[in-house]
Amino acid sequence: MKKIIKNGLIVTASDTYRGDLLIENGVIASIGQQFDETNCEVIDAKGHYIFPGGIDPHTHLDMPFGGTITKDDFETGTIAAAFGGTTTVIDFCLTNKGEPLKNAIKTWHEKAKSKASIDYSFHLMIGEMTDAVLDELPTVIDEEGITSFKVFMAYKNVLQADDETLFRTLVAAKDLGALVMVHAENGDVIDYLTKQALEQGNTDPIYHALTRPPEIEGEATGRASQFTGLANSQLYVVHVSCAQAVEEIAKARKQGINVWGETCPQYLALDQTYLEKPNFEGAKYVWSPPLREKWHQDALWNALRNGDLQTLGSDQCSFDFEGQKELGRGDFTKIPNGGPMIEDRLTILFSEGVKKGRITLNQFVDITSTRIAKLFGLHPKKGTISVGADADLIIFDPNVERTISVKTHHMAVDYNAFEGMNVTGEPISVLCRGEFVVKDKKYVGKQGYGQYLKRAKYNSTLENERNKQVTI
Ligand SMILES: [Zn+2]
Structure with a gap:
């Protein structure tokens, strides 16, 4: 059945305007006014914004880590994502x-298939760059549509790749x-500082942050950026x-190097003092890189x-406090790294960013959706509201006030890192390819509805954009 969303304020990365949307066969068939409503489901979005569905470029669902496994899988993770306004995840x-x-x-297809309620895609981790890996990469790109590779400069002896691997991957x-x-992050220096802390009997969660200072994140960011310039x-x-990391990215970009940077809600809204909470509660806030002193937040907001x-x-990389984070009692290195973030990503940016005048409404859409779609080869099918694009949409109430809590969130974990935080704004309904996943704040989606997305190559995405500018 066709759908019409009317009376809303449509917001894209570049424009804000009143308009109605006609949705047919999962895509936006038309944008206009006063459509014929015969045989259509009509949704009144008066007083609400219409955003393109959020794209989360960074999730770890159903992922093993340090002898345990993340609590949210593709079932609970994608439902929680949808409640937060996200319609695509790249895991x-x-x-x-x-x-x-x-x-x-x-293995990853098996984890996601028949579980995901929203669309999904994968990045591939590169742990070594052997001839066998190099031989396989064209197939990964052409047949699987996986066009982004992840290299870890941290987690020595586990995930960490050496500089040669990073450079060869570039x-x-x-x-x-x-x-x-x-x-x-510089994994070798972290390894040294960590051993030293443990030898001195410093085992509390706060030492997770103190053994990974911002200087070594800045150093690794600068190193990777300059390698990128060298490899063009x-x-x-x-x-x-x-x-420190923002400065290195800004410097490289000024040099004309193709470097892009992502931040996360936790770094914008929380700080290092959370790791000092009593009764081992600081473990809830252990992830890498760690939370920083509060003044870094200004640098991140300015950079956005x-x-x-x-x-x-x-x-998103969620572990229960009970039974999982607790594995690190008496030794902070055994605390599983990560936090539950998939649900509150857009809300934090909207409430702390748009509502507080730090970024514009259009920047909000660019940062949570459009830019991500462009960088990762999903645009223009995803990441915007235009004729022919997938009808991935958020009907968003910009004025509702609420308090974030584990009692009301939809993630499978036993705590929320933003517990008790008052925020403004909330997705009311969320559609993925024209079908409601969340309607009037209730889950109405289907497990297994989510489709695997093959993505375009990095260069071709930018080329397409350039060509468009020339021909229109
Ligand atoms: Zn991660």
Whole structure:
């Protein structure tokens, strides 16, 4: 059945205007006014914004970590995402050294298929750059549509890749049309500082932050950025948490290097003092990079405003406090790294960003959806409201006030990192390809509805944009 969403205020990355949307066969068939309503389901969005569905470029659903596994999988994770206004997630497919990449991708397809309520895609982790891996990459790109690779510069002896692997990945990505993503922290220095802390009997959660100072995030970000310039490649720095890393990205961009930066809601709204909460509660706030001193928040907001950072990912990686975070009692290195963030990503940016005058409404859409779709080869099918685009839409109430709490969230974990925080704004209804996933704040979606998205190559996305500008 056709749908008409009328009387809403349509907001894209560039425009804000009154208009009605006609939805047919899962896509936006027309944008206009006073459509014929015969045989249509009509949704009145008066007083609400209509945003393109959020795209979360950074999730870890159903992921093993340090002897345990993330609490949210593709079932609970994508439902919680939808409640928060996200209609597409790009999850990290982990690989094992010495094993074919296709095995890892198959495992991830099995995790997601028949569980996801919204659309999804994968990034691929690169742990080593051997000839076998290099041989397999064209297939990964052409057949699987996986056009972004993640390299870890941290987690020594576990996930960490050496500089040669990072550099070779950048070179390969340049040739193949892929975007390299990097976790930028200096794992060797962290390893030394961590050993030292434990030797001195410093085992509390706060030492997780103190052994990963912002200088080593800045250093790794600068190193990866300059490698990118040398390889004439392209880089996306995930979860930027501090001023030092922002400075390195800004410097590289000024040099004309293709570096992009993502930050996360936790770095914008929480700070290092949370790790000092009593009764081991600080463990709830342990992730990498760690929360920083509060002044770094200003640097991140400024960077979102002036364009030095371009996107917001959730880095969703949830573990229960009870039974999972508690594995690290008496030894902070055994606390599983990560937090539940998939649901509150848009709300935090809207409430703390738009409502407080730090970014504009159009920047909000760009940062949570449009820019991500463009960088990761999903645009213009995803990430905007235009004729022919998928009808991935949020009907958003900009004025409702509420308090974030574990009691009302939809993630599977036993705590919310933003517990008790008062926020303004909330998605009322969310559609993915024209079908309601959330309607009037109730889940009405279907597990297994979510489709796997093959993505375009990095370069072709930008080329398409350029060509469009020339021909129109
Ligand atoms: Zn992550």
